[in-house]
Amino acid sequence: MTQKLEIQIPDIKCAGCVAKIEKALSEFPAVQKVEVHLVKKRAVLEGDSLPLQEILEKIQSLGFHPKISTSKKAVLSIPSMKCAGCVAKIEKALQEMEGVEKVQVQLPEKKGILYLSADTPFSKVVEKALAVLENIGFPATLLDEKKDKEEERSSKLRTPEGIRFIIAVLGSIFIMPLSMGWISFPAGKEVSMVLATIVVLGAGSSFFRNAFLRLRHGMADMDTLIALGSGTALAYSHYAYWTGHGHLYFDSAVMIITFI
Missing domain, CATH: 3.30.70.100 (Alpha-Beta Plaits)
Structure with a gap:
């Protein structure tokens, strides 16, 4: 795991000092990258398990007085x-x-x-x-x-969360017109049931997984409420569909997942 270390070296005076320190520190096998800044009078090292004490002693042996500047x-x-x-x-x-x-x-x-x-x-x-x-x-x-922030933002929709969000939105777009009666479709209830099940248990899987993890440790949070609300709406709607008694709330189950 990459570690970053900053060391203040107040008595750096010239480009020759910079070159000397960089050469000495780059010889450590654990050091992957080293930059010595003349103006800021500091050395920035990156690497795995950096040997702090040995690095400080090496800088001291060159005639400088290093100080740890940050954690x-x-x-x-x-x-x-x-x-x-x-x-x-x-x-x-x-x-x-x-x-x-x-x-x-x-x-x-x-x-x-x-x-x-x-x-x-x-x-x-x-x-x-x-x-x-x-x-x-x-x-x-x-x-x-x-990691570049702009690259991170542009890749958000390619992450599992982004994909689940897209699935939820698409499910909502189809279910809402069917539930509100805006579209007359012979198998509207069946389509709504299938889409709602996919959205709640697929796109909303992280809510149920996190809720289960919290309950294992005797805790509850927003994920618990979301899982309980959407899960209850889906389960009751399945019951109402198969028994023919009660209202269907497939649209409510889907909207909970989509909006949250």
Whole structure:
């Protein structure tokens, strides 16, 4: 897992200093990339399991006085986060981990940022954080911050969530006219039933999966409410169709999934 480390070197004076430090640091096998900035007087290193102490000693041996300027940072994607209650649970669980100095959970972006102490093994802490989140019902993955934001936005509809949304919208477009009687179709009820089942159990599968994970840990959130509402509407509509008693709410089940 890639780690980023920033080191302040206040006594860098010239381009020769920059070249000397970059050459020395690039010799470490764990270092994948190194950039030394003369104006900002700092070195930025990227790599796997960077040997902090050895790097500092190497810089000191060149006649410079390095200082750690920032904590290591891990950014996690937590797509099943839905509400402020989720944020509170995640922050509490991650903050209790050893080596974690600070936690920031961003609900709109569905991200969690962990600031780790400089001497903390990056890979081990991230693996433990992922396990902790999985255990409390919030599966997560490590994000690569270097990913271009514009590329990320353009690819959203190609993600599983984007595909499920498209399925839900298409289902709604067909079901609503049939349910409202705008279109006369001999097998309208049957078509609505099939489409609603596909949308709720297919496009809405993540809501049911997340609700199940929360219930396993004695918790409930927005996913639980969505799964309960859409699932009940679908189940009752199936019952009403096959028994011939009661109203059909296939359109309601689909709209819950589509709008949320």
